[in-house]
């Protein structure tokens with residue numbers, strides 16, 4: 054045992070711990086997104102390249118060599134959204150405040166989306182968490198009003214001048230309405246989803262926000278998080294899913310704070 058300590062320097066241990074931490078964070082960032090398939094694709098290509106080298110298949114080797122020589126560029130293009138998200142996570146400090154969401158605020162959102170879904174009124178509600186959404190807040194009409202179901206419902210009424218676009222809420226306040234959100238470029242999104250759902254997925258790919266979407270076409274209520282859209286079949290599922298994220302604080306979050314508190 055002592056030999057082991059003599060062999061390794063303390064810097065090696067720190068080095069291994071930091072690399073393990075970074076790999077864990079990377080995996081939790083791409084988990085559940087299409088990047089997993091792309092990463093697998095790159096790994097398979099690298100294996101095929103190694104096999105071609107061993108078996109001396111010169112044409113295949115030449116082809117893959119040319120492809121893999123631009124690997125840095127390929128990784129940046131393929132994983133640009135994940136890189137953006139990872140850098141946002143790195144920029145967070147342990148002292149950054151977590152947007153606390155009270156039971157009451159969730160209840161206001163749940164009641165309003167249920168009301169809207171029943172009447173076939175589309176809605177897109179963004180719940181801000183640790184990543185600041187200032188850029189998107191500024192694309193809409195700033196409200197900074199108390200979060201109530203009545204106000205949320207009024208905003209999404211088709212006669213309201215604010216009904217187009219998304220509403221951003223945070224810390225018990227409706228921050229803004231009529232926001233333009235980035236559309237997801239994910240080619241694997243089900244074709245039945247239009248721009249409202251794509252905008253929700255797009256924002257969740259770039260930030261840690263949780264988005265609740267009401268479809269005016271199908272009356273479905275969905276929760277979008279980390280680029281993944283989950284349709285909520287009933288009220289119980291909707292309540293449990295939102296409570297799990299905000300009240301019980303389950304599920305992967307990528308902040309430094311959650312890394313320490315999770316253990």
Ligand SMILES: Nc1ncnc2c1ncn2[C@@H]1O[C@H](COP(=O)(O)OP(=O)(O)OP(=O)(O)O)[C@@H](O)[C@H]1O
Nearest residue numbers: 175217218219233234247248249250252268269270
């Ligand atoms: N980039 C965007 N950011 C925010 N909201 C958007 C954006 N693009 C479209 N929307 C909203 O989505 C509405 C159009 O929804 P559309 O029918 O295309 O999508 P959908 O996903 O099929 O939704 P639904 O199931 O409700 O029909 C627009 O009226 C607007 O309110």
